[in-house]
Amino acid sequence: MENDTDMRPVSRLEESYDVVVVGAGHAGCEAALCCARLGFETIIFTVSVDSIAMMPCNPNIGGSSKGHLVREIDALGGQMGINIDKTFIQSKMLNRSKGPAVHSLRAQADKADYSARMRRTLQDTKHLTIRQAEVSEIITEEMVQNSCERKQKITGVKTVSGAVYHSRAVILCTGTYLGARCLTGEMITHTGPNGLMAANHLTASLTAHGIEMLRFKTGTPARVDRNSLDFGEMVEQKGDERVVPFSFTTNPQDVQIDQVSCWLTYTNEETHEIIRKNLDRSPIYAGVIEGTGPRYCPSIEDKVVKFADKDRHQIFIEPEGRNTNEMYVGGMSSSLPEDVQHEMYRTLPGLRHVKIVRNAYAIEYDCINPNQLLPTLEFKKIRGLFSGGQFNGSSGYEEAACQGLIAGINAAMSLSGREPLILDRSEAYTGVLIDDLVTKENREPYRMMTSRAEYRLLLRQDNADLRLTKKGYEIGLISKERYEWVCKKEKLIKEEISRVSRVRVGASKEVQTLLESYGSIPLNTGTGLTELIRRPELDYGKLAPIDPERPELPDEVAEQVNINIKYEGYLLRQKKQVESFKRLEKKRIPVDFDYDQVQSLRMEARQKLKIYQPSSIGQASRISGVSPADISVLLIAMESMKVIERQNNSL
Numbered sequence: 001m002e003n004d005t006d007m008r009p010v011s012r013l014e015e016s017y018d019v020v021v022v023g024a025g026h027a028g029c030e031a032a033l034c035c036a037r038l039g040f041e042t043i044i045f046t047v048s049v050d051s052i053a054m055m056p057c058n059p060n061i062g063g064s065s066k067g068h069l070v071r072e073i074d075a076l077g078g079q080m081g082i083n084i085d086k087t088f089i090q091s092k093m094l095n096r097s098k099g100p101a102v103h104s105l106r107a108q109a110d111k112a113d114y115s116a117r118m119r120r121t122l123q124d125t126k127h128l129t130i131r132q133a134e135v136s137e138i139i140t141e142e143m144v145q146n147s148c149e150r151k152q153k154i155t156g157v158k159t160v161s162g163a164v165y166h167s168r169a170v171i172l173c174t175g176t177y178l179g180a181r182c183l184t185g186e187m188i189t190h191t192g193p194n195g196l197m198a199a200n201h202l203t204a205s206l207t208a209h210g211i212e213m214l215r216f217k218t219g220t221p222a223r224v225d226r227n228s229l230d231f232g233e234m235v236e237q238k239g240d241e242r243v244v245p246f247s248f249t250t251n252p253q254d255v256q257i258d259q260v261s262c263w264l265t266y267t268n269e270e271t272h273e274i275i276r277k278n279l280d281r282s283p284i285y286a287g288v289i290e291g292t293g294p295r296y297c298p299s300i301e302d303k304v305v306k307f308a309d310k311d312r313h314q315i316f317i318e319p320e321g322r323n324t325n326e327m328y329v330g331g332m333s334s335s336l337p338e339d340v341q342h343e344m345y346r347t348l349p350g351l352r353h354v355k356i357v358r359n360a361y362a363i364e365y366d367c368i369n370p371n372q373l374l375p376t377l378e379f380k381k382i383r384g385l386f387s388g389g390q391f392n393g394s395s396g397y398e399e400a401a402c403q404g405l406i407a408g409i410n411a412a413m414s415l416s417g418r419e420p421l422i423l424d425r426s427e428a429y430t431g432v433l434i435d436d437l438v439t440k441e442n443r444e445p446y447r448m449m450t451s452r453a454e455y456r457l458l459l460r461q462d463n464a465d466l467r468l469t470k471k472g473y474e475i476g477l478i479s480k481e482r483y484e485w486v487c488k489k490e491k492l493i494k495e496e497i498s499r500v501s502r503v504r505v506g507a508s509k510e511v512q513t514l515l516e517s518y519g520s521i522p523l524n525t526g527t528g529l530t531e532l533i534r535r536p537e538l539d540y541g542k543l544a545p546i547d548p549e550r551p552e553l554p555d556e557v558a559e560q561v562n563i564n565i566k567y568e569g570y571l572l573r574q575k576k577q578v579e580s581f582k583r584l585e586k587k588r589i590p591v592d593f594d595y596d597q598v599q600s601l602r603m604e605a606r607q608k609l610k611i612y613q614p615s616s617i618g619q620a621s622r623i624s625g626v627s628p629a630d631i632s633v634l635l636i637a638m639e640s641m642k643v644i645e646r647q648n649n650s651l
Contacts (some may be wrong), residue, residue: 013163016569017043019411020157020167022135022202024052026397027389027404028173029118030078033172034408035079036128038476043129044122045157047177047197052130053083053118055111055397056176056193057220058244059328062245062246064094066398067104068429071464073398076248077477078405079121080398080614081246086111089322090239090259101457102450105246108239108262108534110321123140133159135335136201138170140209140382152209154384160201167203169411176218177386183218184359185284185337193220205367210381212369215290216445218395219299219333222341223358224317224351226325233350234263234317249482253554263350267300269330271347272311275304278340283362289335294395294445299362300332300344317346326357335362367393370437372614376410376420377403377434380613386411392437395445409475414571417561421471424585425619426455426578427612428468439612439622454581457567457574462559466490492553493560500540503529503547511546513575516544533565540565589638598637605630631647640651 021032023045032044046052046223061084069478074081087452088107090535095102122128136159140152156166180198181190201231239259245252279285282301284293293299298306303313316330329351334341338359345354370392372379377392379385388407389400410420423431432453436444450456459467469486472478505511505525515522518537529547533540540562544550553561564571595601595609614620621631 012179013161014166015042015043015163016156016166017129018168019043019208019408019414020135020165020170021045021173021408022157022170023173023175023177023389023391024049024122024130025173025175025389025400026053026080027175027391027400027407028171029053029122030404031171031173031386031388031402031411032071032122032128033079033125033277034077034405035412036125038126038412038416040164040412041127041129043131043167045131045133045135045159047132047134047192047199049119050132051115051134051196052113052122054194056108056115057218057333057428059111059318059331060106060108061088061114061397062104062106063398064102064104064106065429065448065453067106067246068093068450068459068461068464069398069402069433069448070105070246071099071248071430071461072430072468073402073405074249075464075468076405076409076472077475078401079118080401082249083114083118083121085245085247085255088321090262091243092240092253093244097492098459100460100462100567104461105244106452107246108260110323112321112323123611130334133161133163134197134199134201136160137205138172138202138209138382138385139164139166140385143383154380154382155308168415169384169386170410171404171407172381172391173389173400173407174199174202174366174398176363176365176389176390179215180363181341182363182564183289183335184283185283185340187338188283188288193219194358197614197647206368211379212372214369214393214442215291215364216367216390217289217293217362217395218297219293219335219362221300221329221332221334222345222356222360223323223326223328224318224345225355225357226319228351228353228355229263229317229327230350230352231263233352234265237262237264237316244396248469257369257456260322260346262319262320265315265317265348265350267315268312268347268349271344271492271495272304274340274344274347275301275336278336279305281337281340283335287506289364292444293362294447297333297395297447300334301336301567307613311614329360329578332360333362334360336360339383348356348420363389367391369393371439373438373617375422375434375438375619376414377407378410378414384411384414390445393442394433394437395447399433399448402433406430406434408461409477413475413598421475423468423471424581425453426458426581428464429453429459432459436623437618439614439619450525455578457570458578460563461586462556462563466560489554489557489560492557493564496557497564498555499549499551500533500547500561503549505529505532505546514543514546530565533562535567581618584621585616587615587617587635587638589616589634596632600633601630602627602635609634 018040019035019042021040035042090108094104139156143153175190177199180192243255246257283289318328320326386407388403473483506526608625
């Protein structure tokens with residue numbers, strides 16, 4: 001006779017949330033915080049709670065163009081800028097010798113402190129639950145879109161334990177964990193970064209739901225023992241004397257701290273010869289690695305092979321924190337075997353007796369082809385499923401965080417029945433990044449660069465609050481007090497620019513002496529203060545002694561006054577370019593537009609337009625394979641359709 005207990009139904013844990021976030025890296029943290037702060041019950045899954053906001057690669061936040069992204073995250077109400085201001089150990093404003101369009105903040109983080117403080121922020125946030133578990137499936141149901149198309153809708157996720165979490169929205173931020181494997185020469189381990197558990201089950205579920213997956217690769221250098229280094233053979237790299245915070249909410253006085261030093265050394269011909277001799281043992285060149293790596297962050301093997309004419313490469317030795325002796329060997333990521341790494345690193349000045357704490361490795365992982373996403377970062381074919389970060393085929397902590405924030409915002413807007421937030425290329429670097437991901441063919445991990453932004457003089461890191469704080473306030477992530485200060489700041493800037501334009505400066509002895517002190521040509525007659533500010537060697541601040549009526553203004557206001565006056569002509573020219581861009585963006589393409597009915601469209605253009613489903617003519621014009629001639633044909637076809645529609649409506 002069978003035991004009654006054998007007939008019991010299998011029970012499983014079931015819970016319900018508004019939003020499920022899969023992954024607790026930089027994208028997942030921003031997405032989860034955003035949704036929870038907007039009042040939605042949110043659960044964030046991680047393979048290890050110790051990996052929340054972990055920095056598995058470089059120990060810094062910001063850098064060229066990336067600093068812009070962090071400032072934009074902050075202006076919209078995100079957390080990354082606030083967190084790095086509390087945990088940095090060195091800070092620099094890069095590209096100071098160039099114009100303000102390319103100035104970018106970069107800060108060395110105390111990696112452990114950064115992760116711990118972000119984890120604490122998540123733990124202290126209402127409506128947010130942290131769960132250590134591996135998500136293995138997304139759960140959907142069919143919904144009727146129209147008579148000829150069926151579309152799926154997300155209803156939750158399942159974990160490897162069988163637990164089900166029902167939700168109205170899911171945000172995938174899996175980073176480099178999905179199907180991950182790490183490679184160090186012949187040694188291959190099926191783990192995520194830093195030896196953490198990989199997420200090995202979700203890919204099959206995504207593929208079964210018709211999501212196209214890609215295989216990408218990235219890498220990281222070795223970590224070495226500080227006590228084994230000879231800093232006398234390296235060049236010391238200090239932080240800025242006056243630190244500029246990332247967050248617009250941080251009091252500048254609070255970040256004037258004692259900073260640690262970084263160090264500069266170089267590879268040499270001996271280093272390169274060791275690498276060349278062992279290329280057959282590198283997984284990259286032995287054909288073992290399947291994924292595509294980042295072009296703009298190559299391994300040391302790639303540098304030696306592709307830049308064979310260079311006899312040395314810069315290597316930065318950077319501390320990983322105040323309470324560890326581990327140092328990061330920046331610029332020398334590798335997948336060479338352990339014994340080769342040991343020999344290779346010891347050829348560098350200052351590293352002759354180096355002891356490696358953690359080997360360099362390459363990591364392969366699954367991600368998606370981002371052309372499956374709308375500009376909101378929602379999947380086109382699965383309503384309620386959003387994604388952000390390296391899962392979208394990008395690279396970098398900052399690129400991940402800004403996508404996570406936008407995915408979180410749009411998931412929340414969707415649940416609220418509100419309009420989504422779509423930043424265009426003229427509004428933010430974040431808009432450039434997302435537009436590039438969803439409209440261009442993504443064959444390698446995407447990295448943000450200032451050169452990708454056509455309107456970079458308008459999209460400076462210093463004015464991110466003026467560009468985006470209003471949007472953050474309307475969404476509900478920015479306080480009224482903060483928004484009102486930005487409005488006041490904007491008013492003060494306009495008033496001071498107007499006042500300065502009316503100030504005349506004579507050729508007095510005081511004026512001539514001041515000009516001479518800065519190597520500026522003396523005046524023969526009176527001139528406007530504005531004209532003097534525009535001289536390359538002068539600026540708004542330097543001319544304060546000859547401007548007695550100048551009001552006391554905050555530094556951030558004075559900075560904007562100076563930039564707006566000094567670069568007025570360039571700014572006006574770029575604003576006109578934006579107006580032309582906006583005209584194309586405003587020409588919306590109907591969601592159900594049938595490209596097959598446009599006979600004059602070339603086959604390639606028709607195929608690409610059907611894949612990417614652009615929302616506007618502007619977006620269509622940026623799709624690779626769609627020519628200006630195709631855009632003209634499309635415009636004519638759309639106008640003809642409007643004429644026919646008007647005629648039908650008049651009958």
